[in-house]
Amino acid sequence: MSTYQKIAMALCLAFASTGSSLADEFTDADLQRWQQQFMSVVSEGRELWTSPKLGGNGVACAQCHPNAANTHPETYPKFQKQLGKVVPLWQMINWCLKNPLEGQPLAADDPKMTALQAYVTYERRGVKLEPGKH
Amino acid sequence: MNTMNNSRRNFIKTAGALAIGSTLPISLVELAFAESDRNFTFAYISDAHIQHIKDNRFVRNWDRGLIRAVAETNLLIPKPDFVMFGGDLAQLGSKPELDHGAEILSALHGDVHHVMGEHDYYLDLGAYWEKLFGPQYYSFDHKGVHFVVLNSIRTYDDWTFKRWPTAEQRMLEMAGLDNPNGSPFMVGEEQRLWLKNDLDKIDKNTPVVVFSHSPLQKIYKGWNFWTEDADQIQALLKPFKKVSVIYGHVHQIQYNQIGNISFNSVMATAWPWPYPQSYAQAEQYLPKLTVPMNRADPFFDRDATGWQFINLANGNADLNFTLYDNTGRIVRYNEKQKRPEDAVYQDEKARIVPQTHY
Numbered sequence: 001m002s003t004y005q006k007i008a009m010a011l012c013l014a015f016a017s018t019g020s021s022l023a024d025e026f027t028d029a030d031l032q033r034w035q036q037q038f039m040s041v042v043s044e045g046r047e048l049w050t051s052p053k054l055g056g057n058g059v060a061c062a063q064c065h066p067n068a069a070n071t072h073p074e075t076y077p078k079f080q081k082q083l084g085k086v087v088p089l090w091q092m093i094n095w096c097l098k099n100p101l102e103g104q105p106l107a108a109d110d111p112k113m114t115a116l117q118a119y120v121t122y123e124r125r126g127v128k129l130e131p132g133k134h
Numbered sequence: 135m136n137t138m139n140n141s142r143r144n145f146i147k148t149a150g151a152l153a154i155g156s157t158l159p160i161s162l163v164e165l166a167f168a169e170s171d172r173n174f175t176f177a178y179i180s181d182a183h184i185q186h187i188k189d190n191r192f193v194r195n196w197d198r199g200l201i202r203a204v205a206e207t208n209l210l211i212p213k214p215d216f217v218m219f220g221g222d223l224a225q226l227g228s229k230p231e232l233d234h235g236a237e238i239l240s241a242l243h244g245d246v247h248h249v250m251g252e253h254d255y256y257l258d259l260g261a262y263w264e265k266l267f268g269p270q271y272y273s274f275d276h277k278g279v280h281f282v283v284l285n286s287i288r289t290y291d292d293w294t295f296k297r298w299p300t301a302e303q304r305m306l307e308m309a310g311l312d313n314p315n316g317s318p319f320m321v322g323e324e325q326r327l328w329l330k331n332d333l334d335k336i337d338k339n340t341p342v343v344v345f346s347h348s349p350l351q352k353i354y355k356g357w358n359f360w361t362e363d364a365d366q367i368q369a370l371l372k373p374f375k376k377v378s379v380i381y382g383h384v385h386q387i388q389y390n391q392i393g394n395i396s397f398n399s400v401m402a403t404a405w406p407w408p409y410p411q412s413y414a415q416a417e418q419y420l421p422k423l424t425v426p427m428n429r430a431d432p433f434f435d436r437d438a439t440g441w442q443f444i445n446l447a448n449g450n451a452d453l454n455f456t457l458y459d460n461t462g463r464i465v466r467y468n469e470k471q472k473r474p475e476d477a478v479y480q481d482e483k484a485r486i487v488p489q490t491h492y
Contacts, residue, residue, distance in 0.1 A: 050313075057191075062311070066357055066413070069413040070412050
C-alpha cells in the first residue's frame with residue numbers, strides 16, 4: 001500500500017467509527033448547548049471584569065468601564081498610538097491589567113483572557129464591526 | 135491647543151508645584167472682571183474615590199487626582215469664597231479612606247462644604263463621614279444666594295436595611311455602578327419635607343443653588359445617573375426665579391435646562407465615565423443640550439479628569455472646567471437663550487472629533 005492508500009484507509013475507518021453524527025447536521029439542543037457554553041464563559045468574564053482581585057491594587061475593570069462601555073471591541077485590531085502599532089483587543093486588555101490595575105498580564109490563550117473578551121464583546125452585541133475605527 | 139496642553143503637563147511634571155501658578159489655563163483671567171458685589175466664585179472638587187489597598191497603601195492614581203485639584207485650587211486668584219467637595223471621597227466608605235481623603239483635603243485654604251456620595255455612605259450610613267464633615271443635608275446663605283446640600287443617594291429602606299447580611303456587602307453592592315443588584319438613588323421623604331420648610335422661608339427672587347451627588351434629573355437608571363424623586367424635588371424648586379443644581383457622580387460633563395432650573399455636572403478627580411450612549415444595550419436620556427467632554431485616552435492617567443471653579447454671576451452658575459489633560463471647558467448660562475451653553479463648542483459645527491462618543 002502506498003502512503004496515500006494508507007491515509008485513505010485510515011480516514012474511512014475514522015468516519016465509520018463516528019456513527020450517526022454527520023458534519024453539518026445539528027439540532028436545537030446543540031444550539032442551546034453551545035449557547036450555554038458561551039454564556040457561561042461570558043458570565044465568568046463578567047465576574048473577572050468586576051473583581052478587585054484580577055489586578056494588583058483592588059481596582060476592577062468595571063470601575064472605569066461599567067457594562068464594558070468604552071472598550072469598543074468592534075474596532076479591533078486597531079492602531080493604538082501609544083503602542084505604536086496595530087494590536088488586537090487582548091493586548092489592550094493587558095495594558096489595562098498592567099497599568100490602572102497594577103497587575104500581571106495574561107497569556108493570549110489564558111481562559112481568563114478568553115472570558116474577558118467574551119464578556120466585553122457580548123455587552124457590545126448588535127454593534128456593527130468597524131475594525132480600525134477610532 | 136494640544137501642544138500647549140502637552141507642554142503644560144510636562145512642565146508641571148518636571149518643574150513641580152511652584153510652576154503650576156504660571157501654567158493654569160487662561161480662562162482664569164475671566165474672573166478678573168467679575169467685580170460686582172454680587173458676583174463671586176467657589177471651587178468644586180468631586181469624586182476622588184480614595185481607595186485603600188491595605189496597610190498604608192492607597193491606589194496612587196486616585197490620590198494624585200485629588201492632590202492635584204487641592205494644589206491647583208489653592209492657587210486660584212482671586213481666591214474662591216469657599217470650596218465644595220461633591221461626594222465619593224472614599225471608594226468603599228472605610229475609615230482609612232475617609233481619613234486619608236480628609237487629610238489631603240485639609241491642605242485646602244478656606245472653608246470646605248461637603249456633599250455625601252454613595253461610596254461614602256453605604257458602609258455605616260454616613261456615621262463616620264458625619265463625624266468628619268458634619269450633617270448629611272443642610273443649607274447656608276452666602277452673598278445673597280441660598281445654598282442647599284442634599285443627600286440624594288439614599289434608596290428604598292428595604293434595600294438598605296433588609297437585603298444584605300453585612301454592611302460590607304451592602305457597600306460593595308452599591309459601589310458597582312453597573313451592578314444589577316443596586317438600587318435607585320433618592321432624596322426621600324424626610325429630606326423633601328425638610329427642603330420644603332427650608333425653602334418656604336426664602337424669598338422667591340433669591341437665587342438658589344442646590345448641591346447633590348446624583349443628578350436631580352433622570353438620565354440613565356442603569357448607572358444611577360438618576361434620582362428617583364427628581365420630579366418632586368424639581369417641583370419644590372419651581373417657584374424660584376433662578377435655580378441651579380450642581381451634581382457629581384457622573385464623572386463627565388453634562389448640562390441641561392428644565393424650566394427654571396439649570397443643571398450642571400462636575401468632573402471627577404479619579405477617573406472618567408463613559409456616556410451612557412456608549413453602552414449599546416442602554417435606554418438613556420442624555421440631555422440634548424450637552425456637548426460631551428472629549429473621549430478619554432486611557433494612556434494618560436489623568437485624562438478626562440479635573441475640577442472646576444464656578445462663577446456665580448448674577449445668580450447663575452458659570453462652570454469653568456480645569457481638565458488635567460485636555461483643553462479647559464466653559465459652560466456658561468446664556469441670558470438670552472435662558473440655558474447653560476458651552477462657550478466654544480455649543481454649535482454643532484464647532485465640535486471636535488473626540489467629542490463624538492459611541
